[in-house]
Amino acid sequence: MQYTFQVTGMTCGHCERAVVHAVRALDEEALVKVDLPTGQVVVESEKSRDAVATAIREEGYQVAA
Amino acid sequence: MQYTFQVTGMTCGHCERAVVHAVRALDEEALVKVDLPTGQVVVESEKSRDAVATAIREEGYQVAA
Numbered sequence: 001m002q003y004t005f006q007v008t009g010m011t012c013g014h015c016e017r018a019v020v021h022a023v024r025a026l027d028e029e030a031l032v033k034v035d036l037p038t039g040q041v042v043v044e045s046e047k048s049r050d051a052v053a054t055a056i057r058e059e060g061y062q063v064a065a
Numbered sequence: 066m067q068y069t070f071q072v073t074g075m076t077c078g079h080c081e082r083a084v085v086h087a088v089r090a091l092d093e094e095a096l097v098k099v100d101l102p103t104g105q106v107v108v109e110s111e112k113s114r115d116a117v118a119t120a121i122r123e124e125g126y127q128v129a130a
Contacts, residue, residue, distance in 0.1 A: 014079030
């Protein structure tokens with residue numbers, strides 16, 4: 001499934017990598033694309049949208065519902 | 066010696082840790098204190114001021130002369 005999230009709190013490349021790694025820790029085969037200026041995060045994963053959102057939140061970023 | 070640097074480009078805790086680690090990679094006994102909101106970085110190190118500034122710059126941040 002492909003999900004698009006609006007994520008706030010990512011300020012730099014470290015944050016971008018932290019989000020990518022958080023999603024990959026949940027699903028190592030996930031594809032994750034982050035647009036840092038807009039905060040848009042596109043994820044292709046077999047996991048649920050909620051599970052992916054939770055992984056991003058647990059990394060310390062806000063995900064719009 | 067104790068040095069104070071004005072560093073720009075640090076936006077988050079990841080950046081703060083990246084700067085601390087960059088200085089510690091140069092001098093593992095260095096004491097590094099970062100004030101993220103102001104960008105002020107205070108370093109106690111046996112290394113030269115120039116060497117410390119270079120380590121911070123090589124991590125990708127700007128250090129005022």
